[in-house]
Every structure is written in C-alpha cells, then in structure tokens.
Amino acid sequence: MKPSRDQKIWMYEQMHTSRYFEECIEKIYMEGKSPAFNMAKGPIPGEMHLSNGQEPCAVGVCAHLSADDIVTSTHRPHHVAIAKGVDLNRMTAEIFGKKTGLSGGRGGHMHIFDAKVNFSCSGIIAQGMGPAVGAALSRHMQNKPGVAVAFLGEGAANQGAFHESLNLAAVWKLPVIFVVEDNAWGISVAKSASTAIEHNDARAAAYGIPGHFIPGNDPLAIFDIAGEAIERARRGEGPTLIEIETYRLAGHFMGDAEGYRPKGEKEALFARDPIPKMRQQLLDDEDWSDAQDQELVARTHARVDAAIQFARDSEYPAPEEAMEKVFV
Template sequence: MTTRAARPSIPQPSGGAAGDALDPAVRRGLYETMVLSRTYEEAILREYHADKGPGFDIGKGLIPGEMHLSAGQEPVAAGICAHLTTDDAVTATHRPHHFAVAHGVDLRRMTAEIFGREGGLGRGRGGHMHLFDPATHFSCSGIIAEGYPPALGQAFAFHRQGTDRIAVAVTGEGAANQGAFHESLNLAARWRLPVVFVVEDNDWGISVARTASTAVDSNADRAVAYGIPGERIEGNEVEAVHDAARRAVARARAGEGPSLIEVHTLRLWGHFEGDAQGYRFDLEEAPSHDPLPRYEARLREAGVLDDTAVEQIRSAASERVEDAIAFAMSSPVPDPASATSYVFA
C-alpha cells in the first residue's frame, strides 16, 4: 500500500501580536526591509529569465547556474536582523538574499557577485549561493546545514574576546534532520555560546514535504533535548519574529547561551528557478498568503503607512535595486586566465 504525505499547511495569521505595541518607526523599518528584499528578488528574477531561452537553459544568460529566491520568507530576515549590527555574524542558507539584504550587505557588490562579475564580493567566483562579506560578517553556502558549525566558531571567538557580539545561524526545516544541526546545538549549549539558531520552515525540503520527512511537528521542540529555549512562530508574521528574536538576542548577548527559533514561513516561488513545482499541493493558494501585502494592510490600518509613504518606500527600494543591477552589468567579466587566482589566501 502506498501512502501520501500529509498536505503542508500554509502559514496562517495569528491575529493580534505583541508587535502591535512596537514603535511606529520600528514597524515601518520592518516593512522597508521586506519591501527592499522583495524588490531585489523580483529584479533578480527578471534578469535571470531575460535570456535563458529558447526553452530554458540553466547555463545561459547574464546569471548562469541555479537560482534560489526567497520571496515570501522576508519576515524571518527582517525580524531577526532588526536586532543585529554588522559586528554580529550571520551564516545563511543557499536561499540567502533576504538575510543579506536585511543584514546590510552591499547591494552593488552582492549583485555583481550574483552576475559573476569582478566587482562582486568574491570577484564573481562564488555566485549567489556563496556570498561572503567580511564587512558585515555575512556568509552563506550551497551545502545543507553548512552554516551552523561556522557560526559556532564565530560565537566562540566573540566569547573569547569578551564582547557581546553574537552569531545567527540560519537553516531550513529539512536541514534540521542533518547531523550538523544536532551537533551544533549540543556544542553551543555545552559551551553556552552566543548563538541564535534560526530554522526557516517553508514546508518543502526541495520537493519533500516536512510532514513526510520529519518525525516532529516543530523543530523548536528539539531545543529541549539540549537544554536551551525553543520557540516556533506561526503565521509568518514579522512582528512575532521580531519579538522572539529580541528575547533570543538579549539572552545571547548576556552570556546566557543559545536559543532556537523556528518560523513557519512561505516559499512563494520554486525551490529553484525552473522548478515546475508539480509536487506542491498548496501552490494555487500560496499567493493569497503573501506576507508583504498582508503586513502593509496591517500598518495602513494602524496609521503607520499611507499611500504616500508606501510609494516613497517602494520608489526608494526600486532605485537602490536598479542601481545595483546597473553596477553589476557594467562590471567586467573575470578573465579566464585568472581562474586559479584567489584560490588560496
């Protein structure tokens, strides 16, 4: 007999949250970060598909190779990074742009890297899954759960230096079944390292539903096994994420050790560009749960935003993003003769 995985549940809003008491400037800032991130992803989507035809050739175009975009997951990055400075470290996943944007990575150099140009963060050698920015202590990797152990190293260094700097390690819900996830939680708890572990549960590990791959309903429940706080945020609500992150970051800075936050978020687009998504039971209803218009409506109702403010925020985001695209396209392509350069420090 064959069995079918249970249908993933789209994140549902949970009504009034503690965030309703947030300062209006903070709420507007969260919205601005989400708009900038979405505007950036829409522009990358546009440029990625502009010259992939005829048909779809993943190796062609201005942006060759795979592309994993984060539309729908903006609340996680905005809510977490609102409590960080560029002295704190963030290790992100193969779907990293929203966290890079929220953490202040230079848009021009990040975009040039995505385009494979010399002006990029890694001189065009790394591409979109291997962004590395020492200026903001940001990194990401195409290897599942790879960011957790390096975050421990950074947190250990911060601790030894006697600072209140922290590391934030991000992964997806599928990677929470990897050994690196459990080993990292164990060691961070044992050494009381200043780390905030973040799990983005977008319901799908590529094409496998979380309900078919994971034995627990919430990865946050796994925190108790390591003696640390664990919290799951439903509804993909940025202010709820902000509230949970406030507690976890304060705990880490105070030397009280790590915390785990899981956010039930939403992947609006494919696992990668070109993904037909035939496996998704929730595809038709997903756009109606887009967190960006939902949060905008909430802020309009609260009097934080009006038509003028929304237009200003969107225009400013578009101007920054288009400037970054133009910078990337004007940056030179690396000389093939330099392929072996920068391999070793």
C-alpha cells in the same frame, strides 16, 4: 518585544527591497534561457534559489542585529543578506559573475561573503551552523560583544550538523541563535515526510535550551521572539532554537515546475503574502499614508534597479584571475 514605528518601517522596507530584488532576478535569470531552458545561459547562469515569501524571517531577526553581529545563511540567502546590510551592488554583481562582485565572481549566489557586515552563506544544508557556533565562541573567548545567528531550512534539522551544533553551543553556553525557516518543502519532499516531529523547536529540549515555534510568517511575532532570544544571548545565557513557519512563494530553484505542490497551495500562500499584510498593518496602526508607502516602494525599486545596473555595467573578470585568492 514590540518594534518601534521606525523598526517596523525598516522591516517593511527591507521586505520590499528583497521581494523586488527577487522579482528582478527572476526576470533577468530567464534572459537567454528561452526557448530552450539551459541553466548555463544568460546573464545569471547557474542555480537560483529565490526567497520570495521568506522575507519576514530575515527582517524580524536582523532588526536586532548590527553589522558587528555574525550571520550565516543558506543556499537561499538574498533576503537575509539584504536585511543584514550586505553591499547590494557588489552582491548583485557577484550573482552576475562580475569582477566587481563580492568575491570577483568566484562564489556566485550561493557563496556570498561580506566581511564588513559579518555575513556569509553556503550551499550545503546545515553547513553554516558549526561556523556560527565558532564565531560565537570567538566572541566569548575574546570577551567581545556580538551574537551569531545561523539561518537554516527545516530540512537542515535532519542533518547531523544540526544536532552536533546545538549540543556544542549548549554545552559551551554560547551566544548563538539558530533560526529555522520552515518553508514546508525540502525541494519536492514535504516536511511531514522527512521530519519525525511537527515542529523543530521541540528538538531544543534535547539540548536543554529554549525552543520557540512562530506560526504565520509574521514579522512582528518574529521580531518579538527573536529579540528575546538575541537579548538572552547577549546577556550570556546561551543559545536558542527558533522555528518559523514561512512560505516559499517560488520554486526550490528557478526552473522548478513545482508539480509536487497540492492544488491550490500556491494561491493560498499568495493570499497570505506578508508584504501587503504588513502594509495594511502600517496603515492601520501607525502614522503611515499611501503617499509615504509609494515613496518607500519607489525608493526600494530605485536602489535595486541601480544595483542591477551596476552589475550589468560591470566587467567580467579576466579568466585567469580564477587562479588567484586560493591562499592569502
């Protein structure tokens, strides 16, 4: 499956938005955290897991989804949330802990919910898989269109929830796609030290469903394979497992010294940064100019800057609002 010019530009724009968003968050995160690094300080407190480098996974999959389709994501969710169309102002405000945030500051960066576009994420490994299966079951039972996509990291493939969810989705033949973002590291432990096989797509065979491995962090290859899997699910032919080789250009979280990485790994990853690569592809293969490129970049920056300004300008919730929304 090949993307149209518009789809390519859409993917490219989402990648830029996501990357610039993370770069801004990275800078702001450090405000108030020096000279001594204290996670609780500054306008963005708490853990922060940046998605720099993993943008192709988000855009290659979400290019095939509408707001009506369901996505569950992980503790590293920003790129997927942006590609799924989550309200950027309210998401940013949520990350800042503001009243205007998606949950009024109750969830923060690991608990982003935007019901309007059926997006959610959560902080524990493989946790979104069961809910994705359930959402797919819901669509199946209601005879409503829509597929569910569960994003997960490669470390999640060693969780019980991974295997249980694959089996349940397969035995009930549900419209769900499991997308493994393999960034090679589970915090500091290499995939090779934690996973008995090289690529998790092989595990699909254990549940009698198709499995695909996509090398090279390539948005076009992801678009192709994910598109086929999503179409298959929409036709009612059941789930698919996809593992994508991607790169984590940041640490596991902000403050991670990344001492576990072999020398030169990071430099090699940056040399394969998917964003400049896609820019070149657009210039080479499509009717795309430097001027258009600059305009797109400026547009994404303006959008992100506005979201950050919205978050900064927003009020904090009253502390006692913490007592609300436990039940509805």
